[in-house]
Amino acid sequence: MSGPSFSLFGAYFPSWMLCLGIAIVLTIIIRILFIRIGLDDLLTFRLTTYTAITIAIACGLAYYVYGR
Template sequence: MRRRRPRGGNPARLRATGWIGLAAFSLGGCAEPASPSLPLFGAYFPSWLICTSIGVVGAVAVRGLFVRLGIDDVLPWRLLVYTCLAAAIGFIVALTAYGR
């Protein structure tokens, strides 16, 4: 009687293909020659630091708006909401300004 091959193929080959794919995926970010930075006040600041600062300032401004509208009083987890809001504003700035 003839022995049937497993449907998934050779397990060792599948495992090796998975490791190669994982290595290629994890090393994909190494192709960028330099991180984006901006010259401010005679020094180069990384773009993520500027985007984070804009996100925090934006979250503080939105909090002022929420307090005026009365939304701040009904927010369940204020710290989590404003932290996520600051992160979202920072990510939006990074995507629009640097395309990342």
């Protein structure tokens, strides 16, 4: 049994790729917001924090949209 997929230009891509792409864009927007309000300077592990935010958004989006 394969996971949900979508067709893009005749090829099928797994749904997690779409969720990850959206999550990366949203994380970039969140980082810009953090920089503007000064929260980015307070983060000690920026890479870990933004990676965790990206994964959380991607998993949450996949669960919300595809129910998995």
